[in-house]
Amino acid sequence: MKPLSRFKCYSIILPAISVHLSPPSISLQHPRLYYVGATELRTNPRVSSSNLLDIVNAFTAYCYQRDLPNAMKALDSMQKHRLWADSITYAELIKCCIAHGAVKQGKRVHQHVFSNGYEPKTFLINTLLNMYVKFNLLDEAQILFDQMVERNVVSWTTMIAACSNAELNSKALEMLIMMLRDGVRPNMYTYSSVLRACEGFSILKQLHCCIIKVGLELDVFVRSALIDIYSKWGELQAALNIFDEMVTSDLVVWNSIIGGFAQNSDGDEALNLFIRMKRSGFWADQSTLTSVLRACTSLALLELGRQVHVHVMKFDQDLVLNNALLDMYCKCGSLKDANDIFTRMIVKDVISWSTMIIGFAQNGYSLKALNLFNTMKASGIKPNYITILGVLFACSHAGLVEDAQYYFKSMKVLYSIDPGREHYGCMIDLLGRAGKLEEAMKLIHDMKCEPDAVTWRTLLGACRVHRNMDLAEYAAKKVLSLDPHDAGTYILLSNIYANTQRWADVEKLRKSMRDGGMKKEPGCSWIEVNKQVHAFILGDKSHPQVNAIYQELNQIIWRLKEEGYVPDTNFVLQDLEGEQMETSLAFHSEKLAIVYGLMSLPKGKTIRIRKNLRICGDCHVFSKLLAKLENRSIVIRDPIRYHHFEDGACSCGDYW
């Protein structure tokens, strides 16, 4: 994790609220009521040609008026008299079918324009192709496409875009090759569609080269697609380069780059880009605000998140945005706000419910999470893969072994969800914490999917808690065989050795780490005070108030010792002894951040800390006692869960 630059100021992000109440301008198209165009009239001895013209005109009028029922009746009359209207009229009718989701009527139009030897133009077949794609009837689209005598760039692009959207990535790329072989040149529409289908970095590079060669990199759609796919591949610098080269830009491109950083856990850069966007004169829309909320969520910036909330209100009841807001409050440890949002949401989907369930579970309210899961089921929402993960997580962090086993066994039967590695991981974690290491091992052997490094690392963590050296070494070897450069495993194993004073083994492991170029990630804690973010790293002394903070921390430790605090040296990771040991513990980053919070925040305000590593047992005891001594709420978010310290106790129930 990249440590956030210290004292980052986010206070200038949002301007005063401005709600635009005027509706967007709508260009009204005058219905072309009596347009006949290239209508093909055929003689019919029983009907005069003026009557035939009336039939076509009536059909045309209904199509342009978007009057689907009457247009379909008129279509029957056209069919009966072997009449055809202009292609554009049919295109209007097909658009109307798409808008109404009228599959049956759309197929009827398809049948009509191919009836009695009539040969529709490529343009019209393309419109039908698009209709099938929009109806998600890809097989029908493919059959029609295969029947086409002439396929132009739009025909190919429609099919390629359909494959990309359906994540039929190989097929999308194969169709691009077929298109080129057919002598049809891809255009900006084609490239902006096919980029999403890149499954490998080398393919992406090749496509990017083609785009530059034919001069299409300037197209704003192609650029945003490039930014998006580079971001998805984690190539954020490449995405930023493409973004910065743009002369004109629009809001969607800003959203692409901001979303790219937000989704790659670089909330800091996402917020910087958002500030740039505001300075460039753009107004944030739902997509922008969703990404900004995600950035706040990843950085645990509650106060900034609250500012964004005010702006979210003008997009009231936007489901995606509300879900993001809900998650922000959950991840910032403010469950009351999250619950208020959740209660007020009129429309909730499986993501809303899952977010709240996971939010309760991660914040230590396992029973509330499980109750909510029951309410969700009762309201008719079907749980998915992630919901069940949240439920198992809730069981895991409350030590509810039997409940978890029930949910784990029933997920396939009740909801047709196959347990994935993550579900197994939750179960292994749960069994491991409960000391059932043999059962955890058995579950690994019974897994329907291959255990990966994370699976074995989970078991390794349990071995550390229960001091099972033999199994720990076995699990560690498994981890390192799957992920030989995993510094975390070396550290976990080294912690196990350190706890039993096997300092020679500790040194051996550390040498392996040094030789392999692996470094332990330094512990870092962040706190938001007065719209500024302050970062503290273990032993770091660069903060301007460093002397006062250390002095205050020492005084607090003395006061806590008088109340019975005994530093827990089990968590010292170095070969130190006596007083030195305590000193190493005393300056863990979260302690520095908490003390700074005490010194700077108004009396009574909750101290909220985010940290990059799991909290250690000593800091956990320290925080509980301090919360009581100072009569303050302290919330610490680590990479897995949250600890709410109040009146000498923690919401995790000392089980984490």
Next chain:
DNA sequence: TTAGGGTTAG
């Protein structure tokens, strides 16, 4: 005259 870009839960 048909085809293309950005947002939410682990």
